[in-house]
Amino acid sequence: MGANKILRIARREYVSTAMTKGFIIGAFIVPLIIMAIIPVIIWLTMRAKGPAVEGEVAIIDRSGVVASAIAENLTPESIARRQAEDVLRAQEKISEEFAVPAQSTDQKALVETTTNLALGSAPNLRVVTLDSADDPEAEKAPILEAAKRRVADGDQTTRVALIVVSPDAVHRDDAAPGNPFGGYELFVRTKLDDRVIDAIRYAASEAIREARYASSGLNRAELDALWKVEQHTREVTEQGERASSEAVTQMLPLGFMILMMISVMVGGQYLLTTTIEEKSSRVIEVLLSAVSPMQLMAGKIFGQMCVGLTLLVVYSGLGIFGLISAARADLVEPRAVVLLLIFFLLAYLMIASLLAAVGSAVNELREAQSLQTPVMMLIMLPYMLWLPISRDPNSGLALVLSFVPPAGPFVMMMRVASTDPPPALQILLCIAVNAIGAYACLWAAAKIFRVGLLMHGKAPNYKTLLTWIRMA
Amino acid sequence: MGDAIVLENVRKTFGDKVAVEGMDLRVPQGSLYGFIGPNGAGKTTTIRMIMSIIFPDAGRLSVLGKASAVESKDRIGYLPEERGVYRKMKVGAFLRHMAALKGVSGPAAGGKVRDWLERVALGEVERKKCEELSKGMQQKVQFVASIIHEPELVILDEPFSGLDPVNRRLMRDLFLEQHKRGATVIFSTHQMHQAEELCDHIVMIHRGRKVLDDTLDAIRSQSDSRIVAVRLARGGVDPGPLSAIAGVRHTGGAGLELEVSLSPEADAPRVIAEVAQRVPVESIALRRPNLEDIFVEIATDAGDASVREALAGVGAGEIEGEA
Numbered sequence: 001m002g003a004n005k006i007l008r009i010a011r012r013e014y015v016s017t018a019m020t021k022g023f024i025i026g027a028f029i030v031p032l033i034i035m036a037i038i039p040v041i042i043w044l045t046m047r048a049k050g051p052a053v054e055g056e057v058a059i060i061d062r063s064g065v066v067a068s069a070i071a072e073n074l075t076p077e078s079i080a081r082r083q084a085e086d087v088l089r090a091q092e093k094i095s096e097e098f099a100v101p102a103q104s105t106d107q108k109a110l111v112e113t114t115t116n117l118a119l120g121s122a123p124n125l126r127v128v129t130l131d132s133a134d135d136p137e138a139e140k141a142p143i144l145e146a147a148k149r150r151v152a153d154g155d156q157t158t159r160v161a162l163i164v165v166s167p168d169a170v171h172r173d174d175a176a177p178g179n180p181f182g183g184y185e186l187f188v189r190t191k192l193d194d195r196v197i198d199a200i201r202y203a204a205s206e207a208i209r210e211a212r213y214a215s216s217g218l219n220r221a222e223l224d225a226l227w228k229v230e231q232h233t234r235e236v237t238e239q240g241e242r243a244s245s246e247a248v249t250q251m252l253p254l255g256f257m258i259l260m261m262i263s264v265m266v267g268g269q270y271l272l273t274t275t276i277e278e279k280s281s282r283v284i285e286v287l288l289s290a291v292s293p294m295q296l297m298a299g300k301i302f303g304q305m306c307v308g309l310t311l312l313v314v315y316s317g318l319g320i321f322g323l324i325s326a327a328r329a330d331l332v333e334p335r336a337v338v339l340l341l342i343f344f345l346l347a348y349l350m351i352a353s354l355l356a357a358v359g360s361a362v363n364e365l366r367e368a369q370s371l372q373t374p375v376m377m378l379i380m381l382p383y384m385l386w387l388p389i390s391r392d393p394n395s396g397l398a399l400v401l402s403f404v405p406p407a408g409p410f411v412m413m414m415r416v417a418s419t420d421p422p423p424a425l426q427i428l429l430c431i432a433v434n435a436i437g438a439y440a441c442l443w444a445a446a447k448i449f450r451v452g453l454l455m456h457g458k459a460p461n462y463k464t465l466l467t468w469i470r471m472a
Numbered sequence: 473m474g475d476a477i478v479l480e481n482v483r484k485t486f487g488d489k490v491a492v493e494g495m496d497l498r499v500p501q502g503s504l505y506g507f508i509g510p511n512g513a514g515k516t517t518t519i520r521m522i523m524s525i526i527f528p529d530a531g532r533l534s535v536l537g538k539a540s541a542v543e544s545k546d547r548i549g550y551l552p553e554e555r556g557v558y559r560k561m562k563v564g565a566f567l568r569h570m571a572a573l574k575g576v577s578g579p580a581a582g583g584k585v586r587d588w589l590e591r592v593a594l595g596e597v598e599r600k601k602c603e604e605l606s607k608g609m610q611q612k613v614q615f616v617a618s619i620i621h622e623p624e625l626v627i628l629d630e631p632f633s634g635l636d637p638v639n640r641r642l643m644r645d646l647f648l649e650q651h652k653r654g655a656t657v658i659f660s661t662h663q664m665h666q667a668e669e670l671c672d673h674i675v676m677i678h679r680g681r682k683v684l685d686d687t688l689d690a691i692r693s694q695s696d697s698r699i700v701a702v703r704l705a706r707g708g709v710d711p712g713p714l715s716a717i718a719g720v721r722h723t724g725g726a727g728l729e730l731e732v733s734l735s736p737e738a739d740a741p742r743v744i745a746e747v748a749q750r751v752p753v754e755s756i757a758l759r760r761p762n763l764e765d766i767f768v769e770i771a772t773d774a775g776d777a778s779v780r781e782a783l784a785g786v787g788a789g790e791i792e793g794e795a
Binding site: 009282293 | 520523524525526542545546548549550551552553554555556557558559560561569570572573574575614617618
């Protein structure tokens with residue numbers, strides 16, 4: 001009889017929460033839209049980098065040999081080509097890491113297309129080579145003046161940068177090996193686009209480097225060949241060898257924990273709001289004419305648990321699907337998935353019962369804020385300590401926190417999903433300790449719930465809640 | 473027939489405030505009981521204890537033969553004073569939910585919900601959201617929710633508050649019908665005349681204690697007090713001197729209406745004559761006391777002068793909620 005009523009309450013709770021437009025849009029459609037938008041945004045940023053910066057770059061070349069090379073490197077075409085090469089290099093790294101099949105297109109053609117794309121937004125700089133004897137101080141003045149005049153980009157006579165190359169940048173006075181070369185100084189307008197500064201720096205450094213190679217009689221291509229060491233890190237798995245998955249391995253514990261956190265928080269928050277709603281709309285006593293407060297609380301907690309589980313299953317399903325399509329499914333052990341469910345359950349019971357108690361004690365959502373803040377802090381703790389715990393999953397900090405409800409399940413989840421999972425005994429102990437924690441939370445919440453439901457008026461503080469626990 | 477409800481020496485306190493004390497009560501099965509008393513007297517607290525929504529600090533309690541109403545909630549219909557609906561839920565869905573919680577589910581429940589909505593003249597709102605209903609309509613929905621499972625015991629806490637005269641009459645007919653069906657019906661009200669009109673048995677609660685527990689007829693016959701009802705010809709008259717007349721227990725009333733209650737041994741015609749001499753009178757009559765008068769009398773005997781103020785104005789208009 002009692003179980004029937006609990007299921008009824010749970011069903012209403014689930015239907016009125018998860019089967020609403022708001023929930024479906026918030027939980028599924030918005031993430032889908034975001035996922036769909038991200039590639040578009042990346043494409044847009046690659047394609048249009050805002051209005052191309054125009055301006056004048058002055059060079060005082062005291063070494064006397066690099067000015068023309070710098071100018072050559074600063075043409076829009078060279079800048080665009082370099083940007084395109086950077087993008088392709090990054091893409092290559094990603095596709096290697098996540099085993100996305102590399103495009104078989106001709107690499108050269110690809111560089112060509114991407115360059116053309118980048119060309120539209122590349123800075124259009126007019127390079128002026130000044131006399132090497134000119135005074136740098138005097139030549140900085142136009143930069144300051146341009147900034148003062150607030151001349152919009154687009155005027156090629158606006159000086160945005162001054163490069164002063166030192167005399168010994170290419171030829172050293174004392175040519176003993178190991179002696180340092182001189183370099184260059186770069187003066188730029190304030191608030192100059194960082195990509196422009198980057199392009200100028202690259203142009204100057206490359207030009208000087210080229211000149212040094214030439215003057216030392218070294219072969220650039222040969223040096224590059226000497227410099228580059230080809231390496232491939234392969235993971236040896238039962239399915240064969242493949243590129244290593246460091247990034248995935250690093251993110252996995254965080255992913256597991258965030259998944260748990262989202263599911264627990266969504267269920268818990270809905271529980272809080274529906275409880276407050278039942279109280280403020282005075283439907284509560286009508287319900288209590290049919291069910292006992294304990295049946296009501298049990299039904300509500302169970303119903304919202306199903307809401308949390310829905311999210312957990314859908315999101316983790318998507319995650320696992322993603323790993324399968326990246327041929328990385330073996331990184332998630334079945335044991336971790338089972339433990340995910342167990343830890344979710346424990347964490348949810350603790351958080352949900354505390355939030356149900358808070359919801360039953362207050363009259364409106366606003367009053368709940370101050371009471372629920374400490375509960376939120378407890379949940380945020382493992383999130384804030386993500387880095388130290390995932391770096392060193394068996395440290396003293398991680399060990400202790402595993403046994404502190406309600407942070408324990410989150411911490412243990414990260415440790416289980418990490419590269420160095422804890423021994424089974426610790427996992428079992430964590431489950432036991434947190435199960436006791438969950439029981440204690442439910443027990444205290446039940447007492448507060450029973451008293452709080454019919455209390456209207458002044459919002460209680462923690463002291464009042466303690467009195468209620470002793471009273472009921 | 474046994475007793476539907478038994479309370480023995482029940483006591484309940486909230487902090488240092490005593491809400492109910494020394495409450496003994498027997499409600500036989502099939503009877504129609506009215507709980508009356510001013511706001512804050514302890515009616516709702518008593519009802520909540522009967523419903524096992526709150527628990528007594530001391531004393532014994534039995535409902536439908538069980539020690540707690542929790543075990544027999546499906547046999548009890550309860551319309552609380554603090555009542556509401558799920559605002560976003562459709563009326564039909566809300567009633568089916570409530571019916572299911574009380575053990576009425578399946579296809580039969582849907583038919584019952586429709587029938588009942590028709591009967592309270594709300595047939596067309598089944599698919600509307602509860603928040604779209606007026607307060608009076610919501611109250612009828614809540615009443616349907618409380619009796620849809622045909623309970624043996626129906627407890628209605630202030631069932632008439634917030635209703636217009638037409639709906640008040642409808643509500644009255646509906647719960648009298650529950651009584652005819654054989655259910656034990658208890659309702660509370662702070663409006664004495666409603667109890668007087670409906671109940672065969674009255675329980676009067678004042679300051680957490682039961683002060684009266686009898687049939688209406690017995691109460692009336694036991695009460696030997698009579699009242700001289702006076703309508704003054706003009707305002708601004710001091711009724712003070714009237715208390716000095718032999719046989720007058722006390723005077724009361726407000727505005728142009730004065731009430732002079734007589735002691736048992738008073739000579740009524742003589743008092744009427746004397747009253748007419750001392751104050752300008754438009755009309756004057758002797759009448760039997762009503763429940764309100766009896767309550768004032770009892771409370772006054774208990775040395776409580778505040779009762780009259782507590783009751784002043786209660787008879788005329790609606791006062792919502794317990795203080």
